Amino acid sequence: MIARWQRILLLCILLAMAAWLVWQWPHSPLRAVLGALVPLSIYLVVMAVEFVLMHITNRTDAAPRARLSQVVGAWWAEVWVALMVFCWRQPFRHQSLPDWLPAQPTEKRGVVLVHGFMCNRGLWLPWFAQLQARGHAYVAVNLEPVMGSIDEYADIIEDAVRQVTAATGQAPVLLCHSMGGLAVRAWLRAHQADGRVHRVLTLGTPHGGTWLGRFSRAVNGRQMSLAGDWVVALQRAEPAGRAALFTCWYSNCDNIVFPATTAALAGAEHRLVEGVAHVQMAFDPGVMEACLEEIGRV
Known part of the structure; x- marks a missing residue:
């Protein structure tokens, strides 16, 4: 859709x-x-406003505040990465590469890839070849309805987890970008599935909500409001120790999820990446390599 x-x-x-x-x-x-060139100019200005708001809001955050050079560099990188994702990979290439589930069980752990708000599986295209080359079965989901409640995505994730588990004989790693991490937490709550997942890796997930959520008119967008009712209720419903399943990457230049530490989850392992924007984080070489190493651990 x-x-x-x-x-x-x-x-x-x-x-x-x-x-x-x-x-x-x-x-x-x-x-x-x-x-x-007006549409391109509007795009550049809107993106710049996001970074200005982020930089101002992060003044009081616990994360190290980004230098101006980092903010400008992240803005420029995000301009090009977002164009590639939203104008090419997602609209035209999202079905160009299928999921990979080997016919015979493999010793390597499989992966479920869960995208974020206003995205589809096309976000993950650069990951597919690397996962397959390392022998990791994978399924990349499409979360629909696009603007529906995050709770509605639980069954989609459940189906993907079952597929990967059946193909590998092992509990998978769940790799999530942005809202995808909240969708996985909603799945864990709905299916009490803690024992069926090996690890959850989140990239720029608004675990505590985000300042920008207040402006959304979509159901799932409003659910991601900073310290909003939905994210607070989700945290209260989680058993002690569940957060230990998570490794959370967050950035002091995330133009969508800010203040920066809202992408952290109490009790989880945290990885700060400085000077990296929101969509850019999903393709940052250092983040990708660290995630692939984590996936490859037995």
């Missing part, structure tokens, strides 16, 4: 840009070009 929406939105933007160019070029080529 989200792939269709993103294709339609991208097509509408490109058509509008082309129409403006055709209309204005005979009168003023400069005005034609500048007008056609």
Whole structure:
């Protein structure tokens, strides 16, 4: 569903840009070009506003505050990474590579990949070849309804966990980006599945909610409000010791999940990565290598 929406939105933007160019070029080529670049300019400004709000909000956070050079570098990296994810991989390539479940059980542990808000399995495309090359079976889920309650995703995750467990004979690692980590916690609550997962790795997950959640009109977006009712109720329902299953990566330049330490979970293992933006975190070489090492541990 989200792939269709993103294709339609991208097509509408490109058509509008082309129409403006055709209309204005005979009168003023400069005005034609500048007008056609308006959508890109809006995108750059909106992204910049996110980073400004993040940097201001993080002033009182316990995480080390990012240097201005780190913020600018993270903004520029996120501009390009987000374009690649939301304008190419998710709308057009999300089904280009299938899940990999070997016919015979393997000694290597399998992985369930769980994307975040307004995403689909296309987010994880760069991971697939590396996981398969290392012998890790994997299933990458699509969380739907796209704007529904996070609680509704539990059965989707349950099905993926069952598939990977059947293919490997072992409890899988769950690798989650952003909202995906909350969806996994909701799955653990719904299915009391602590004994059926080896480890949960979260990248930029708003475990305590996020400052930006207040502006969302989607059900799952509102559930991620900073210290909101849903995230508080989720934490209260969790048994002591469950957080020990988690390793949480968080960043002082996360432009979506801030203040920075809201991506930490009390009782979990924490990994701070400095100067890395929200979507960028899913592809940061250091984060990827650390996650692959964690997945490869027996």
